[in-house]
Amino acid sequence: MRYAWAALLTAPLLTAPLPGLAQTQQESGQPSPGSTVAPGDELDDATFPVSPKDIIPTPSNPFGIEPLKPGQHPSRALHCDTIEHLKTPRSYRRLDSYVRQEFRMPAGAENKFFERDYLTGNWGGFRDELYKKGIDFYGCISVDLAADALSNAKPNNPYLNPPTASTAPGQPSGGIHYQEYNINQVYGLDFYSNLVSKTWKGGQLHFSVTYPETRPLYAYRNRLNGTGTSQLHGQFFTEVGLGDPTYLDQGVRLFEAWFQQRYGPGMQSYVRVGNIWNAITFNRSILAGLFNFWSFTEPCMLGTTYFTGNAPCYPVAPLSVQWYHVLNKNYEFELQVGQGYYSSTGRNNVRGINWGENLTAANGVEIQGELTYKGGTYSTEAKELGKPWYFKLGGQYHSGMIYDNVYGVNGQPTALSPGPRQTLYGNAQVYASAEAMLYRVPGSYSRGLTGFAKLGGGFWDDRNIIKSWYTLGLGYEGLFDKRPRDILYFGWALLQGTTGFQVNQRLLPACRMVDGCNVTGTQNTFELGYSFELSPWFTITPMVQYIHQPNTRTDLGDIITVGVATRISF
Numbered sequence: 001m002r003y004a005w006a007a008l009l010t011a012p013l014l015t016a017p018l019p020g021l022a023q024t025q026q027e028s029g030q031p032s033p034g035s036t037v038a039p040g041d042e043l044d045d046a047t048f049p050v051s052p053k054d055i056i057p058t059p060s061n062p063f064g065i066e067p068l069k070p071g072q073h074p075s076r077a078l079h080c081d082t083i084e085h086l087k088t089p090r091s092y093r094r095l096d097s098y099v100r101q102e103f104r105m106p107a108g109a110e111n112k113f114f115e116r117d118y119l120t121g122n123w124g125g126f127r128d129e130l131y132k133k134g135i136d137f138y139g140c141i142s143v144d145l146a147a148d149a150l151s152n153a154k155p156n157n158p159y160l161n162p163p164t165a166s167t168a169p170g171q172p173s174g175g176i177h178y179q180e181y182n183i184n185q186v187y188g189l190d191f192y193s194n195l196v197s198k199t200w201k202g203g204q205l206h207f208s209v210t211y212p213e214t215r216p217l218y219a220y221r222n223r224l225n226g227t228g229t230s231q232l233h234g235q236f237f238t239e240v241g242l243g244d245p246t247y248l249d250q251g252v253r254l255f256e257a258w259f260q261q262r263y264g265p266g267m268q269s270y271v272r273v274g275n276i277w278n279a280i281t282f283n284r285s286i287l288a289g290l291f292n293f294w295s296f297t298e299p300c301m302l303g304t305t306y307f308t309g310n311a312p313c314y315p316v317a318p319l320s321v322q323w324y325h326v327l328n329k330n331y332e333f334e335l336q337v338g339q340g341y342y343s344s345t346g347r348n349n350v351r352g353i354n355w356g357e358n359l360t361a362a363n364g365v366e367i368q369g370e371l372t373y374k375g376g377t378y379s380t381e382a383k384e385l386g387k388p389w390y391f392k393l394g395g396q397y398h399s400g401m402i403y404d405n406v407y408g409v410n411g412q413p414t415a416l417s418p419g420p421r422q423t424l425y426g427n428a429q430v431y432a433s434a435e436a437m438l439y440r441v442p443g444s445y446s447r448g449l450t451g452f453a454k455l456g457g458g459f460w461d462d463r464n465i466i467k468s469w470y471t472l473g474l475g476y477e478g479l480f481d482k483r484p485r486d487i488l489y490f491g492w493a494l495l496q497g498t499t500g501f502q503v504n505q506r507l508l509p510a511c512r513m514v515d516g517c518n519v520t521g522t523q524n525t526f527e528l529g530y531s532f533e534l535s536p537w538f539t540i541t542p543m544v545q546y547i548h549q550p551n552t553r554t555d556l557g558d559i560i561t562v563g564v565a566t567r568i569s570f
Contacts, residue, residue, distance in 0.1 A: 073106070077090045077536035078537070095287050102382075114538075142567050149562050188208045201267060203260070207254065282299075292565060296471055298431070299456055305341075370395075376437070400427075405500035433453065446485070456469060457469060463498070473489065474490050491526070497522070518553060528544050543565070
């Protein structure tokens with residue numbers, strides 16, 4: 001039997017064995033049901049049409065879910081709707097952030113276009129053959145559209161004089177838009193250890209490539225608003241690309257590249273080395289990933305830029321070592337140590353080939369750790385069939401330099417006396433998050449109400465933009481009988497700016513030269529959306545976002561943005 005563990009462009013987190021573990025566990029004398037498996041999508045012969053003796057017996061459950069039958073194998077459909085968790089296995093509950101084997105869905109019918117796992121199908125069986133040999137290729141395309149129904153970038157805006165978007169009164173800004181679109185492609189290629197050796201278990205080499213076209217929407221409001229609201233204003237979070245409208249935004253780039261080796265009972269723990277994006281495995285939540293405003297994805301990397309610290313959330317994959325260890329059926333721990341700044345600009349990975357650039361004391365290292373407790377069907381206890389939930393505690397530390405958010409080296413505020421900023425060293429923040437299924441329709445595994453909560457913040461007011469954040473979200477899966485996998489979601493996020501950020505905002509010309517400028521220090525964001533799953537490979541999510549006090553100012557006027565996110569896996 002050949003084995004390998006697929007781990008993503010986005011570390012899939014399985015919490016119980018796949019069929020491929022049957023022989024291993026039988027040989028070791030350990031019971032199969034409920035045993036743990038590492039975050040990864042197992043690969044081996046038994047994931048394809050299997051004989052009855054190879055099927056893992058599934059514990060009885062009140063949901064009427066049956067184990068895989070002869071001729072079936074688990075679905076490998078992608079979570080393109082939440083790109084950072086792209087290869088989290090497809091289960092009977094779309095919102096499962098952790099998946100037990102007995103609740104994985106079988107592969108879709110290949111001969112039915114809207115039921116197959118991928119738009120392009122199984123390539124006449126060739127895709128399965130490659131997978132069995134240890135090669136997995138996959139991809140997603142996103143098409144995002146957004147427009148401000150109300151904002152200070154629109155003509156005849158009552159909050160600015162003259163009634164055009166501008167950086168200062170009477171000075172219209174060029175290139176200010178109130179509508180935008182983005183097309184982005186993400187490709188993954190994984191090689192598994194059984195490709196080179198039948199006896200080498202749990203090895204994987206992973207590459208992901210992105211191909212953004214037009215301007216990346218994840219920071220698109222940097223263009224929509226000409227009054228300095230970009231830092232806290234959020235983004236259509238497509239996870240890759242850059243915020244500046246330069247040629248570097250476009251074209252193919254290598255995003256992640258790492259080697260991984262699994263170890264321990266059930267091969268459920270791993271060590272990973274290479275260019276790694278922390279958002280894939282830390283503070284994970286499928287429900288939170290459906291939101292398109294970046295506040296719902298906190299915490300970010302601290303090492304984004306020397307100027308901003310913990311905001312905005314630029315997706316970067318610095319050279320790192322990551323360790324994931326499952327302690328028991330409920331607890332897991334994760335640690336990542338990586339370079340502090342990815343390049344001279346703090347976030348620009350160019351084409352993904354500047355590995356190890358700026359490994360200096362000034363740029364420092366970044367450390368992130370997280371402890372998770374999982375209960376209900378998120379645990380790996382076979383007899384635990386309660387509603388799934390988890391609780392996480394985490395923290396980040398950055399040893400490198402960061403600029404003072406108010407003062408320059410001359411001791412004067414840089415907003416009044418432009419010049420080099422004071423250089424500080426060290427940055428840190430802590431966070432906690434929880435997710436739980438709050439209500440389950442009687443007799444159903446998937447349908448019901450799920451909620452999440454996140455909070456956290458830093459320790460200093462003279463660095464960073466954000467001092468603290470608080471986020472709540474709800475999602476109802478299967479609100480309508482005939483649409484059991486659609487999700488209606490709603491969330492609220494509050495960002496509190498640091499004292500230094502607020503002082504600097506008041507001193508900037510964009511505030512001093514505008515009558516009635518009022519910096520409150522807080523920004524509220526609300527997002528409402530409905531995610532249609534039209535096929536395992538096709539989702540459409542229309543949404544509306546309301547931003548209250550953008551950039552923590554009342555005088556700019558609130559913003560309403562409407563948009564639609566389309567995701568297709570192939």
